[in-house]
Amino acid sequence: MSKKVWLLLGSGVLLYLALTILVLLFYNDDPDQMDWQDREAFNTKLIYKMDLKQPLSRTEVISSLGGPDITEAIVVSEQIYQMMYYRTHRTKSDGITTRDECTALLFKNNQLIAIGENAIEQYNQLR
Template sequence: MSKKVIFRILLALAAYGIFVLLVVNFYNDDPANMKWEDREAFNRQYISKLQLDNFTFEQALENLGSPDITEAKKVENVNYQVMFYRTQHVKSDGITTQEECTPLLFSNGLLTAIGNVAYEQFKSL
């Protein structure tokens, strides 16, 4: 191989490496900026890894972004908030409904239930 070909290959690899570094360091992978299909997949995957009593309200806002739907109430000095994050597409009407979301129940800022049971617990308080 000639030196010209080797030089061009090394130059291309260096340019590719710089491009990868720029994307990794500067691409903002914020759920709020995702397409709805990507956000649903991201939310499903992220929520599936959550552990009860080991995830806070603040972490939800930071990592999942603003909820699609939320409800809150205070019962006997305990603050309860249920946050709904869209995780499955049901109907193409431009409106996100509870049936298209996975609820997360927080008690005093700590995750205590996930899924339909979370909303049932919230309603029964």
């Protein structure tokens, strides 16, 4: 092949790589725009990366995961506890999201303090 063909081919590959890198670096996933399967995988991935040693605020969690599928709150001894459920695994294809299809996140005064079954146990003890 001629140099011109190799030059065009090389330019195309470089342009493709540059665009791919730009999308990966600057495109933010929007959970509200995902279909349910992608959203479940996205929620699962982000939730299990959360580290309770460096607690997140409720605002930070909502900005990364979007709004919760189910939420409830109680006040105990002037402390606000909020349980937020994010769908992470479908059990029935009935179109209704239930708590057993979600992973729970427990917040105390807007700070994440527990995830999953531990969050459910702590919240139930407060009631």
